[in-house]
Amino acid sequence: MPEENGNGNNGKRVGLLERVKAGVKEDVQSLKTDMPVKAKEQIEGLKDPTKTQVYTSIFRHKHDDTPRNRALGVLSNVFLHLHPAKINRDAVRYSYTWGMGGITFYLFIVLTLTGVMLMFYYHPSKVQAFRDVLYLEHDVPFGKLLRNMHRWAAHLMVIAVWLHMFRVFLTGSYKKPREFNWNIGVLLLVFTLLLSFTGYLLPDDQLGFWAVTVGTNMARATPMLGHEGPFGAMLHMTPYNDVRFGLLGGSIVDANALLRSYIWHCIGIPIVASVLMIVHFWRVRKDGGISGPAPVMLAAEVREPKK
């Protein structure tokens, strides 16, 4: 370095310094002049956030209240697109729909969320299950509320499913072309009851234990497949190979039964029920949306199919 300084090139060096100085001066000046302008532009832009790139990348259409945007709001949204864009003016009447199908689905979502949170605190083993529930009730923040919500949402879901079926029957909504979807609905009703029943055993208390004991004891009597059922003995059914053994993973309600009901409750049945729900909702749309309220039909207008 000292060598270079002695070469008489100082003039050049000074020139460089001048240029750097001038450049920096320019930069400072640009900060002074340009930034306020940009800042002003930025603040102007904030007045309408819907024009920002972030916004337009998330929402695929404008939010102005036009018929087109109302339709797009439903059609371009993955969660809402199960709905059509427009429906009959009477189809939103609560006195017709009772809203029980939607409430059932909402409760299923509530149960999934609370259920996943409960799983963080629960071990499906005879040693820990009951203690985990005690721990949830007394130590986990909001644990008691969490468990209560899961319990009561489950009961509400059973009620909502029954009322949904009742409404669908009373309005004749299972008739052509909705026969198949009624069948999916019956299966979903059964799975709702099974979900509730498998959850009953999980606290591993007297209530669940005896309810499940009573329930699965009936499986002993299954014709042909149970060891106490008609023709069961003839087919060599014993307490150790019949259908009840398969349900409980043993001949009594014990550790294996707890694990099995846990897996059915948390994984098996929810997956099957979710698949059936997808089909159920899809078919509601494909079969022409909600069945009514339809214009009344007169007996004289029925066209009898040719025999």
Added chain:
Amino acid sequence: MDWRQLWDICSAPDNVPIVGLIPLLIFYIYLAWKQAKANDELIGELETNPAMAKTHHRKSWPFRPGWQKEIHVWPFLLRVEFLAAMIVTIILMVWSITLNAPLEEPANPNLTMNPAKAPWYFLGLQEMLVYFDPWIAGVVMPTLIIVGLMAIPYIDTNPLGSGYYTWKQRKFSIGTFLFGFIVLWIAMIIIGTFIRGPGWQWFWPGQTWDHNRLIYEVNRDLPDLFGITSNLGKAIFGGIVVGGFYAIGGFIMHALFRRYNPKDYKRMSLLQYSIMMFFVLSMVALPAKMLLRLAWHIKYVWITPWFNV
């Protein structure tokens, strides 16, 4: 009157849903009945006035020319859904804050709960255990209920009443469903929840549960009443009685159905007709067997070496 006992039953946390279901059902039946009545009146009016039938919009709700027939889902349906979700959330929150989920002692196979009750939604089936052997009450009947429900759309050939509440146009199907759902399913659950006490004995609402009560009930079998003693005789006799129930009951049903539902009768195929007959008669068999048991203490009708009915 033991109000305390009644309160204990009604306020048991797991019984609260069934206590709540009763007023809910009454409300929704009223709601459906109100609309069915309005629609039936409209149908009657349109049937007598063909000119009106040609121009009328055919709903009991008002509609004027110029009104939009269709409305946007956003916001008109979504706001209803949002409101429903909010209301359910509030109900659920309040319920969960005010009432704790039950938790009994740790499971103990050596200490039997008395009464050992299933969850309330299965108590109808548990109540059936009084009248039928477990293979019928616990396995065959639930299967028949599920299969029967699934068969409904394929055996109900009546094209009327699709998409609106009515009674006049669907008396038979609605009547049958109300009988099955309200009288059999819900009423059995109410009996199982509120009436059955220790030992699954009958305690009227307000009667104190007596854990030491013994009832001396001598149940008889139907063949005994007719002095049939041999096993072969019992098996043949029972088969005749059960078969006779379906045959004679089926004949009476047939006579009534073709008179009062001639159009449905004409429309239905042999398969549809026989499936409907089987399910309706099996449904009637339930209260019939209950009557035999409660009025004449008859346990079995049909006794064979393999199964008893």
